Amino acid sequence: MKVAVVDIKGKETGREANLSDSVFAIEPNDHAIYLDVKQHLANKRQGTHKSKERAEIAGSTRKIKKQKGTGTARAGSIKSGVFKGGGRMFGPRPRNYSFKLNKGLKRLARRSALTLKANDKAITVVEDFNFETPKTKNFVDVVTALGLDNKKSLFVLGASNNNVYLSSRNLKTSEVITSSELSTYKIMNANNVVFLEGSLEEIEQTLSK
Incomplete structure (x- = not known):
């Protein structure tokens, strides 16, 4: 698959980038995408939720009424979850939500996500650029020139570039990452990559394994 390479002003440079069919033109696996995104969101959960159970509630341990003859259910403690102010029954406890996925499945998920973006013509290739100093206006000009105003955009750099990253940091709809940070969630969360x-070379080498 060939895509025209544009400059930061959105004009074609006359060159084309060859996107590997093994990465950008496979049969998408929706379930692999689902599992990888699910793992990403699960790993972000802190799992620190906690509610007090009856053993942790402060209160009297006196038996609140006699066992028989009241016509109602037995009750041995005011801290029971059936009473107001009692402990919560089967409440949340701290836990780890993370789970394991095989590397091969995660690569398949990323290839599937990139294929979906390619099919939707939501992939743009820009020649490498840099800013002399970090400046948000410079990055806004690039986004505008590429026609990505008011769209979620994901910029993927070959190597870390502090000036470009800092220039984009104040923009809610744009994110700048390196190729090693590319994930299925980030791809699917963006309107345009x-x-x-x-x-491109590093991504294709990594995902073609």
Whole structure:
């Protein structure tokens, strides 16, 4: 698959980037995408939720009424969950939500997500660029020139570039990452994925394994 390479002003450079069919043109596996996104969201959960159970509630341990003859259910403690102010029954406890996925499945998920974006023509290839100093206006000009105003955009760099990253940090709809940070969640969460030329080779080498 060939995609025209544009500059930061959105104009074609006359060159084309060849996107590998093994990464950008496979049969998408929706279930692999689902599992990888599910793992990403699960790993972000702190799992620190906790409610007090009856053993942790402060209160009297006196038997609140006699066992028989009242016509109602037995009750041995005011801290029972059936009473107001009692402990919560089967409440949340601290836990770890993370789970394991095989590397091969995660690579399949990323290839599937990239294929879906390619099918939707939501992939743009831009020649490598840099800013002399971090400046949000410079990055906004790039986003506008590429026609990505008011769209969630994901910029993928070949290597870390502090000036470009800092220039994008104040924008809620744009995110800048390196190729090693590319994940299925980030791909699916963006309306358009913008690859800098220098990132394509590493991505294809990593995901073609």
